[in-house]
Amino acid sequence: MGTSAEQLAAVAAATAGGVPVIYLPDDAALRAVVEVAGPVAMIAHRVVEVGKLRLDADLREATWHGDVLALSSRDFDLLYALAGDPGRVWAFNELTTHVWGRPYVGDTQAVVSAVKRLRRSLRDVAPGVQVESVRGVGYRVTVAEVPVPSH
Structure with a gap:
């Protein structure tokens, strides 16, 4: 049938x-x-684009207005998760499970520390990308259009 x-x-x-x-x-x-x-290989190219922020999971590359961002592996994974559903609030337990690949046992410190490092990495090179705290819940990413100074 x-x-x-x-x-x-x-x-x-x-x-x-x-x-x-x-x-x-x-x-x-x-x-x-x-x-x-002939045989067909189905390859899903995992790219997230939010405004001028582009994250390519296969290349492990993040760009802002076309400029490559120097992010650690953890920074990239965290930003990729948050930007994959922009505006959505990710709870601590979801981030722990999704980014770290381990069960959440109530400790928020790893997530809090990683977000601080990510914010520091983005501050000067991607000013339009903000990781916002949602008190008592978790984090979300927002992307604003910020003019980029000419080089």
Whole structure:
């Protein structure tokens, strides 16, 4: 049994169009595609862009107005998480799990220290990128358009 138009519409709606979907009605069609095009490697290039801030997770590169930012690995991971959903408040437990990859046991100090270092790294080189505290909850990133002085 094939996939109905309603099912395809539901997939598109559920992913908000953010996930590419290839629909092939049966195995014969899939074999034909592979025979014509050869094996296909689906590689998702993970890039987050918020205003003039661009983070490329595959290259581990952050840029502000096209200029590369010198961020530590932890700074990059933290900023990538926060910028991936700009304006969203990330709770301490979410950041601990997502950025550090470990369970949250109630200690906020690692997150607080990392945010201080990230803010220090961004202060002079990306003035429009702000990591805001939400008291008792966590942090969010906002990006403002700040004119960049000419070099």
